[in-house]
Amino acid sequence: MRPEELLCPSPKGLYSPAGDFYVDPTRPVARAVITHGHSDHARRGHGKVLATRETLSIMALRYGADFAGETQAIAYGESVDVNGVRITAHPAGHVLGSAQMALDWRGLTIVASGDYKDAHDPTCAPFVPVRCHVFISEATFGLPVFRHPDASHETAKLMKSVALFPERAHVLGAYSLGKAQRMMALIRQAGHSAPLYVHGALTAISAYYEQAGVPLGEVRHVKGVKKADLAGAIIIAPPSAITDIWTRNFPDPVTAFASGWMRVRARARQRGIELPLVVSDHADWDGLMASVTATGCEELWVTHGAEDALVHWAGTRGLRAKPLHMVGYTEEDEAAEGEAVAEAEAGPDAAPQDGAS
Amino acid sequence: MNEFAELLDRLSYEPRRNAKIRLMADYFRMTPDPERGVALAALTGKLSFTNAKPALIRALIAERTDPVLFEMSYDYVGDLSETVALMWPIPKEAEAANANHPPFLSEIVEGLETLPKRDLPRQLSMWLDGLDETGRWALLKLITGSLRVGASARLAKTAVASLGDIPPDEVELVWPGLAMPYRELFAWVEGKAERPETLDPVPFRPVMLAHAVEDESFSALEADAYAAEWKWDGIRVQAVCGRDAEGKRVGRLYSRTGEDISGAFPDLMEALDFDGAIDGELLVMRHTRVQSFNVLQQRLNRKSVTAKMLAEFPAHIRAYDLLAEDGEDLRPLPFRARRAKLEALAARLMAEGHDRMDLSPMVPFDTWEQLTAARADPSSAGAGEDAAAVEGVMLKAWDSAYLPGRPKGPWWKWKRDPHTVDAVLMYAQRGHGKRSSFYSDYTFGVWTKGEEGGDVLVPVGKAYFGFTDQELIEIDKFVRRSTINRFGPVREVVHEPDEGLVLEVAFEGLARSTRHRSGVAMRFPRIARLRWDKPPREADRLEALEALLKAEG
Ligand SMILES: [Zn+2]
Numbered sequence: 001m002r003p004e005e006l007l008c009p010s011p012k013g014l015y016s017p018a019g020d021f022y023v024d025p026t027r028p029v030a031r032a033v034i035t036h037g038h039s040d041h042a043r044r045g046h047g048k049v050l051a052t053r054e055t056l057s058i059m060a061l062r063y064g065a066d067f068a069g070e071t072q073a074i075a076y077g078e079s080v081d082v083n084g085v086r087i088t089a090h091p092a093g094h095v096l097g098s099a100q101m102a103l104d105w106r107g108l109t110i111v112a113s114g115d116y117k118d119a120h121d122p123t124c125a126p127f128v129p130v131r132c133h134v135f136i137s138e139a140t141f142g143l144p145v146f147r148h149p150d151a152s153h154e155t156a157k158l159m160k161s162v163a164l165f166p167e168r169a170h171v172l173g174a175y176s177l178g179k180a181q182r183m184m185a186l187i188r189q190a191g192h193s194a195p196l197y198v199h200g201a202l203t204a205i206s207a208y209y210e211q212a213g214v215p216l217g218e219v220r221h222v223k224g225v226k227k228a229d230l231a232g233a234i235i236i237a238p239p240s241a242i243t244d245i246w247t248r249n250f251p252d253p254v255t256a257f258a259s260g261w262m263r264v265r266a267r268a269r270q271r272g273i274e275l276p277l278v279v280s281d282h283a284d285w286d287g288l289m290a291s292v293t294a295t296g297c298e299e300l301w302v303t304h305g306a307e308d309a310l311v312h313w314a315g316t317r318g319l320r321a322k323p324l325h326m327v328g329y330t331e332e333d334e335a336a337e338g339e340a341v342a343e344a345e346a347g348p349d350a351a352p353q354d355g356a357s
Numbered sequence: 358m359n360e361f362a363e364l365l366d367r368l369s370y371e372p373r374r375n376a377k378i379r380l381m382a383d384y385f386r387m388t389p390d391p392e393r394g395v396a397l398a399a400l401t402g403k404l405s406f407t408n409a410k411p412a413l414i415r416a417l418i419a420e421r422t423d424p425v426l427f428e429m430s431y432d433y434v435g436d437l438s439e440t441v442a443l444m445w446p447i448p449k450e451a452e453a454a455n456a457n458h459p460p461f462l463s464e465i466v467e468g469l470e471t472l473p474k475r476d477l478p479r480q481l482s483m484w485l486d487g488l489d490e491t492g493r494w495a496l497l498k499l500i501t502g503s504l505r506v507g508a509s510a511r512l513a514k515t516a517v518a519s520l521g522d523i524p525p526d527e528v529e530l531v532w533p534g535l536a537m538p539y540r541e542l543f544a545w546v547e548g549k550a551e552r553p554e555t556l557d558p559v560p561f562r563p564v565m566l567a568h569a570v571e572d573e574s575f576s577a578l579e580a581d582a583y584a585a586e587w588k589w590d591g592i593r594v595q596a597v598c599g600r601d602a603e604g605k606r607v608g609r610l611y612s613r614t615g616e617d618i619s620g621a622f623p624d625l626m627e628a629l630d631f632d633g634a635i636d637g638e639l640l641v642m643r644h645t646r647v648q649s650f651n652v653l654q655q656r657l658n659r660k661s662v663t664a665k666m667l668a669e670f671p672a673h674i675r676a677y678d679l680l681a682e683d684g685e686d687l688r689p690l691p692f693r694a695r696r697a698k699l700e701a702l703a704a705r706l707m708a709e710g711h712d713r714m715d716l717s718p719m720v721p722f723d724t725w726e727q728l729t730a731a732r733a734d735p736s737s738a739g740a741g742e743d744a745a746a747v748e749g750v751m752l753k754a755w756d757s758a759y760l761p762g763r764p765k766g767p768w769w770k771w772k773r774d775p776h777t778v779d780a781v782l783m784y785a786q787r788g789h790g791k792r793s794s795f796y797s798d799y800t801f802g803v804w805t806k807g808e809e810g811g812d813v814l815v816p817v818g819k820a821y822f823g824f825t826d827q828e829l830i831e832i833d834k835f836v837r838r839s840t841i842n843r844f845g846p847v848r849e850v851v852h853e854p855d856e857g858l859v860l861e862v863a864f865e866g867l868a869r870s871t872r873h874r875s876g877v878a879m880r881f882p883r884i885a886r887l888r889w890d891k892p893p894r895e896a897d898r899l900e901a902l903e904a905l906l907k908a909e910g
Contacts, residue, residue: 144422145430145443147490157363164383165376248809263443263490264434265369269841274370309429316423 003134003299006085006105007112009324014112014136014303018105019085021050023112033087035114036098037062037177050074050082052089054097054212058177061204074099076125092116093127094281095178096209102130110134111295117280118287119148122185123178123214129294136324137292139305140282141260148260148284154277155186158234161254161275162192166232169250170275173242173257176202178281180236181209183258184216186279187234197222197230199237199246227251243272260284289313358462358488360388361396362495368507373811374854377508381516385543394538395463397517399499401510403537406469407502408477414441414497417482421446435843438497445485445493459487463538465496503838509855509892511614521546526563526761529615533557558599559607561615562634562680562688563761567751567768569901578725578769583752584692585720585728587740588770589675590650590748591640592657592890594618596674596714597681598629606630610639612890623662625672628713631702633682635674636759638717640746642673647746650886657889658827674714676703677751680759688759692767695759720750732771748772777885778803778902781814781893782858785836786847788821795829796836796848797821799884801860805875805899814852815875815899820862823883831887832858854894861885867906877902 006018013025021031028045035041035051037058042051044063049056053073060067074080076099079088089099092114100113109132116138118127141148162170174180180202187196195218198206206219222235231251239257247253257273260280268276283291288310292300300314300321307323314321364384371377381400385393398404418427418441427444434440465484472480481500485493498504506513514532515525517539523546534557535542544550595611608629610619619626622639641648641656648670656670679699680688687695696719703716718739722728728750731738735747749772757767780801788797800819807813824832835850835858842849851857863885870878877899 143430143433144426145434145440147443149489164379265439266435266842268370274372275367276370306429306433309426312425312429313423 001106001108003108003110006103006108007110007134007136009326013326014324016085016103019083019087019103021082021085023101024114031082032068033082033101033112034059035092035101035112036094038095038115038175041114044068048072050080050087052076052097052099055099057208057212058097058205061208090128090130091125093118093121093124096124096181096212096214098124100128100130102132108133110136111297112136113138113291115140115282116291117283118291119151119280119283121151121182121281122189123182123209127291129291131296133297134299134301135292135295135297136301136303137288137310138282139288139302139307139310141280141284142288142302142306142310144285144309146260146263146280146284147286148263148278148280151182151186151279152189154258154279155183155190158187158256158275158277159190159192161256162232162234165254168252168254169230169232170234171242171247171250171253171255172234172236172277173239173255173259173273174236175259175281176238177205179258179279180238181206181214181216182281183236183279184219185214188215188217192234193217194233195220197225197233197235199235199241201238201241202236239271292319358465358484358496359459359492360384361392361399361462362488362491364396365495365504365506366491369505371507372853374512377512378516378519381508381513382519385517385520390540390543391538392461392463393543394540395466397513397539397542398466398537399462399504400506400508400513402506404466404499405502406500408469408474409481409497409500411437411501413478413481414438414501417441417478417485418445438501438503439494442485442490442493442497447486459489459492460484465499469500505839505851505856507853507856509614512855517542517546521548527552529563530560533560558601559597559609559634561595561597561609561611561617563615564593564595564613564636565678565759565761565768566613566763566895567770568763568765569897570752570769570771578752580723580725580728582754582756583769584696584755585722585731585750585752586677586717587720587735587747588749588751588772589638589640589647589717590746591638591647591653591675593636594639594674595634595636595680596625596629597634598631600632614890614892621657621662622672624667625674625713628711629674630709630711631682631706632684633687633702634680635676635699635714636678636680637674637676637714640673640675641670643671647673647675647743649745654886658831672713675717676714677717678759691756691758692753693755776905777861777863778817779859779888779891779896780817780862781852781896782832782835782850782860783814783816783852784847784849785832792829795833797829797833799832799860801862802852803875803897803899803902804894812854814893817873817875817877817899817902818862818864818879818882820860820882820884823863823885824887828884828887852893855892857893859888859891859893859896861888867902869906875899875902877906 007014007016012022012027012029014023021033022029023033024035024041025032030047032046033050034055037055042059044067047069049068049071056071056073074089076089076091079086086104088102092098092100094115094117100111102109102111111130111132113136116127174183184196197220203221206216210216227249242255254274256275256277258277258279260282261267262276262278300319302310302323303326311321311323367380368377422444430444431440468480484496514528518525518528531553541553545552593613598608601607608626609617610622612618641653659666676699679695682698720731720738732750736744740747752769754767780803782799783802784800785796786798787793788795798821800816802814802816804812805815836848839851840848841851862882864879864882868878
């Protein structure tokens, strides 16, 4: 029996011939299993969707309640049978509700991990390695130069800058689902209790986190707040908004960006970032190696990112590995973020105005 | 070291001058002696190590990482020090040992100064084991001599001054007598000790600069309020002479930014004999004739000072101003009084037979029309055979004190050839044919007000020629050393107010252009000379080109 009979790459995403369903399909399909709510993994228009309750709620928030024909929720540790394939959800530690989907069929276990990280995150359940025959891993940060420091250390840099420049605003770019809320929680942990301001693209999703039991403190929409009142404030916005004219309404803003890409100076410079914070919701190189090893897998499949390096590393360990050359998964949702911002700005939630004008 | 590296990292991303000052001041405030003093030395360019070659660093990383993974990583990051800093594996035992005490910058600097070369690889790996990613990056840049501080020495001193309520020029005055780790300097600015004695009898005094005058601003100026003198086409210098505590004569030659350049001009230093500070122009003089800037450039380009070069390119100072004499600070005096003292000094030196320094003559005039005529024909207006070395005229208000920086009003420069502009190199592209291994096509820019209020550089043209082969090699070296971005065959080079390369660009005329963001296009631009001596902040502004455009109709 070949593992490809249980799961194999196809033009629409990972497909299970045995169970007749897709995992994180990039185009509409009859039956989809979704690992998490980032829009390159969770698209609208599927017939049936199986995902965690949080992921389903996030999809409804983004796309409207009619995003799929039919939905079914699965909790961590719970199993669901689909055409003879047993699907079990395990925490992936990536964002709220993110799940690794373990597929069991005729004694064979394949884990499709989606995006994951093994670093601490106060806003979601921690990653759990799942024993399996085949582990399917992302490799977004699959190069040894990507080693993410402790996120609290990076948050301290932001807090230090806020203390040093109390007359300026700090505009922090963070992906609107997951990273933004994780930064809020980290900022709270660092002792900052003042209200946090957010771009319109972040209000609904942050409110959902609160409602799901993740305390973020007071979060205010920045729209309409007077320029002078934003001195010393932290304003969190989607990455595509932080260098746009929208920020002209803030007092002499410091442009910060929380992302694993900030590890490499040229990337931070390209984007005109003044305060790069290396905070990632993906596993870093050490995390990828440790997680793959912990699954005890016999075979490693690599979906997207720097596949070559991870496959090479597996080879040096005598672990069978292959790249799946999956397309349609963007670098940490940049394209999707663009969409979300456009939506937020077009709606009644448009850009903030200087209250004085 | 980790904290200092974090400061360097932050400075490298921060574009605002005032923010840079505050970041440095904050670091100095939070960091104890002697660590902060060593950091100050690094920030002011007093530390330079080139102990480690890239080959050593490659060897160290090769011992520790998989070669395929290293190549993939290097290819992605594009910078050797950064790649190694990021992927350097920390051995478990080092992690535990270093947890309480990562190496201090001061320890590292002491080690680098004293360690025998053969011990360097082992010591270096121990330091790298002890630092975080940013710390490793800064250390590798430091020891390979490629540490770029995103701030000038002047800015670092301004940050020190800001710790107390002390004008930066005061720090500048005591600076030459101080040495790493600058304990007495920090104690003074923090109000814990008296001002350090200026032990240096020959300190640098910050230079006074002129604004470029545009034709229409003359109507507002009173001709009899101003003196005029030639603006010589050399290098602005400050020659300072005095006696040390033992009564021994000392002399020093400073560039306009306060850099000590005495070492390159032993012939001149030997000949200087007075007690005071002279502001003047460094020129090459052959048989009492001033040579062109190109001749001076040939001397400046030589790495080592040889007897042949000294004979072939004798250095000379043409004096503009006298800032101090016999221990008295003359700067608060009006120009008229300083000039009288300078003339007296020059006459005395000449009577004593000194021939390495002379007085820059005044250009007599009563009306602006007369001065315009003189500027158009310096040869008949007193410059004689030296006319070719006249770059224009300087206007100095008779009643003006000597003020540091560029105050608006007292001094004006009126260049002779309106068709040159000091621009800043922004991008360089590889050439074609035999130049294909060189970055030989240059895009340069001038300053203008940015959208956010601060000054930004806007590209105004591209030049491919005008430079000598030797200059091409120098620019190419600069481009490779100062790359901050790559776009295919194009490199973006550092172009900050205090860091970058100023090019004097000559051109035949200007036209309006909708194709260029600046709105102007140059005809036949070429590199007239390299202004290594000039900080980018002193390059020209777009307004000057726009005024020229208007004047040309
Ligand atoms: Zn994701």
